[in-house]
Amino acid sequence: MCQLNVVVERAGSRETVLESVTALEVTKDGVVLSTFFEAPVTVAGVQVKSIDFLGGSVVLVADVEQAAA
Numbered sequence: 001m002c003q004l005n006v007v008v009e010r011a012g013s014r015e016t017v018l019e020s021v022t023a024l025e026v027t028k029d030g031v032v033l034s035t036f037f038e039a040p041v042t043v044a045g046v047q048v049k050s051i052d053f054l055g056g057s058v059v060l061v062a063d064v065e066q067a068a069a
Contacts, residue, residue, distance in 0.1 A: 006033055006058045008046060017043055017060070024048075024058060031060060 003020045018041055023034040030044035046060040 002053065002056070003035075004051075004056050004058050006043075006060065008043065008060045008062070009049060010062050014059070017041070021058070 003022055004024070005019045006017045006021050006024070007014045008017050018033050018035065018038075020035050021033045022036055023032075025032045025034075026048065027042075030042045031046055031048065032040050032042050034040045043060060045063050047063055049059040049061040051058050
């Protein structure tokens with residue numbers, strides 16, 4: 001079973017949003033993260049920057065930073 005840790009990258013630093021994520025869905029409202037035992041969390045104003053399946057991590061980046069890159 002593959003569970004991922006999700007971090008948001010802002011201003012050059014990374015902050016963990018949620019651990020043991022079992023599903024990720026990109027919607028018009030943001031990125032929706034689901035786990036087994038918690039309610040889904042929506043992270044607004046971000047895009048998926050990278051997914052490392054072997055390392056078990058997803059990096060999200062704020063839309064403003066992504067547009068400037």
